[in-house]
Amino acid sequence: MEITTEQVSSYQRDGVLVLRGAFTDWVERLRDGFEQNLAQPGPFAIENVRDGERGRFFEDYCNWQRIEPFDAFIRQSPAAAIAGQIMQSQAVQVFHEHILVKEPGTAKPTPWHQDLPYYCMDGLQTASYWIPLDPVTQANTLRVVAGSHRWPRLVRPKRWASNENFYGGDDAFMEMPDVEDGSHTILQPELEPGDAVVFDFRTVHGAAGNTGTGRRRAFSARFLGDDVRFMERPGRTSPPFPGINQQTGERMREDWFPVVWRATQS
Ligand SMILES: O=C(O)CCC(=O)C(=O)O
Structure with missing residues (x-):
């Protein structure tokens, strides 16, 4: 997929880009991955719906x-190459992948948040994909500020x-402003399976519940650019990466976060 200079500029300006049809060929394979993951959850799996709430x-x-x-x-997908171009990075490391499954009838929204404060890293060159594996409407899609x-x-x-x-105690963060007060531009795109929203780790996003009749599966892959460095946070991060053994300011270790694309390859 060719990325235009306009797309690079809008990613830099808005911190988000919608890529239609970018990963259509990957939908079936990723759905298989979801089945494997749901059958055998990993050690960090989270259930966000509490007893007494509806759905999953x-x-x-x-x-x-x-x-x-x-x-x-x-x-193997074009995701890392696209990330490298829109982040304007010479190399791309994988950070991690993330699956999010909202079963039909789930009222629980995904609260407005930025991803970066949860992570054990800092940097301005980042890209997180959100790829629905089911059609999403304005009612249950990702919402991005x-x-x-x-x-x-x-x-x-x-x-x-x-x-x-998340960390408790006092810290350097501000409270989330009311992003629905009419003064912000919120993207809320209807998407087909294999379309993607890609956004900077600092970009505020959230989602409503999934109160319709279909599942809402979303696959995320997250990539790091040249300026990213490890950062100690005031508590256990998400993901936690136990045993990472890094100090603030170091490049993210390549044995855990391999380089998956370099500009010279393009
Ligand atoms: O799928 C969702 O509900 C939220 C996704 C999200 O927060 C993310 O991909 O960072």
Whole structure:
């Protein structure tokens, strides 16, 4: 897929891009990966719907090394090359993949948040894909606040299931402003399976519940560019990466986060 200079500029300006049809050929393979992952969840799997609430909102991540369709997507699909171009990076490392399954009849929304504060890294060159494997309408698609990657401070991360502060205690984060007050541009695209939304880790996003009759499966693959460095956060991050053994300011270790694309390859 050719990425135009206009697309690079809009990614830099808005912190988000919609790519229609970019991964249609990968949908069946990724669905197979979801079946494998749901049958054998990893150690970090999360159920966000509590007792007494309706539906199921399941997440898991960091399984790409054991689930072949996820590994293949990361290494063989155009995702890393596109990420490299829109991040304007010379090289691309994989960070991790993430699956999000909202079963029909799930009222639980995905709260507005930025991803970066949950992560053990910092940097301006980042790209996270959100690829639906089921058709999504404006009612259950990803919602993204254009330009929020340029806000001067990061937003305090919260636990999705309980809304508690993710790290607890005082810290450098600001509270989430009311992004639905009419002063922000919110993208809320209807998408077909294999379309993608790709966004900067600082871009604010969320989603409504999935109160319709179909599943809402979304696959995410997350990539790091040249300026990304490890960052110690005030508590266990998400993903937690136990045993990572890195210091703030170091490049992310390549044995855990391999380089999957270089500009000279293009
Ligand atoms: O699928 C969702 O509900 C939210 C996705 C999300 O937050 C993400 O991909 O970072």
